[in-house]
Amino acid sequence: MKLFSTLPAATNDEYRKVIKQQMNRMILLALIGLFTLAVVFLGKYAFQLIVDDHTISYYSGIGFGLIFAAAASWFKNKRLLSNEERLKESRLKYTDERIRAIQQKAWQWASITLLVVIYFFMLFGALLYPNYMSELYPVFGICIFSFLVSYFIFFRIYEKRM
Amino acid sequence: MQTRIQELRKERRVTQNELADAVNVTRQTIISLENGKYKASLVLAHKIAQFFEVTIEEIFIFDEEGENI
Numbered sequence: 001m002k003l004f005s006t007l008p009a010a011t012n013d014e015y016r017k018v019i020k021q022q023m024n025r026m027i028l029l030a031l032i033g034l035f036t037l038a039v040v041f042l043g044k045y046a047f048q049l050i051v052d053d054h055t056i057s058y059y060s061g062i063g064f065g066l067i068f069a070a071a072a073s074w075f076k077n078k079r080l081l082s083n084e085e086r087l088k089e090s091r092l093k094y095t096d097e098r099i100r101a102i103q104q105k106a107w108q109w110a111s112i113t114l115l116v117v118i119y120f121f122m123l124f125g126a127l128l129y130p131n132y133m134s135e136l137y138p139v140f141g142i143c144i145f146s147f148l149v150s151y152f153i154f155f156r157i158y159e160k161r162m
Numbered sequence: 163m164q165t166r167i168q169e170l171r172k173e174r175r176v177t178q179n180e181l182a183d184a185v186n187v188t189r190q191t192i193i194s195l196e197n198g199k200y201k202a203s204l205v206l207a208h209k210i211a212q213f214f215e216v217t218i219e220e221i222f223i224f225d226e227e228g229e230n231i
Contacts, residue, residue: 010186092182098191098200 012084015091019077026070026077033066111147118144164223168196170214185209 009015040059043049080087093099118140125133171181178196182189185206194200195210202210202222211218 092186092188095186096188096191097203097206098187098194101200 009091009095012087012091015087015094016081018094019081019087019090023074023077026074030067030070030074033063033070035063036066037063115144115147163201163225164198165195165202166221166223167192167210170216170221171196174214181210181213184213 009018036059040051040056040063044051044056080090122133122137122140125136167181170176171178178189178192182192186209187206191200195202207218207222211221214221
């Protein structure tokens, strides 16, 4: 999540703002988790929708997963704020240009891998599970289309800025 | 690209940690720079040159063919 922060962090005080921003994002993530739980439980019990057990487990897993992950990260950052030495270590990792370059390369390869996996999933999925895949094709199509469109939009934006 | 970071560091009895602290990077980045695994940005190259009080060209040796110079 720190990867998405654009705040400067030349000193520990500046880095504290980055950490606080990340803690706020974790609160937002926990709220998304709560919203996920609310959707399925309110749907089933308040609006009497027919929701099977598998769907409830699925939504609960995502909801609780998000809440616990956000809480763990929030407390980790809270501890970091009170320890000057560990804060400095963390700041160096956050600002280190080599680590940033590694992160960018990792994102680049992860994106390529995702596209390749989706491609093969669509290719073999259609042969093995034709009924499911006919419903999943539009979803994959939207994902790939959004990915490519956002790439070209951001490319144009940064082309003008840099 | 080769660098003279290790040579200058040893000459002036500076540890990798001290250099890393002075230029605001991790020790691993200094190790990678010394090994030639990572190429420093212009800003980092400038900070390292400032630290040793030399010019960038005195620390970073560009391979003219490899770097297309």
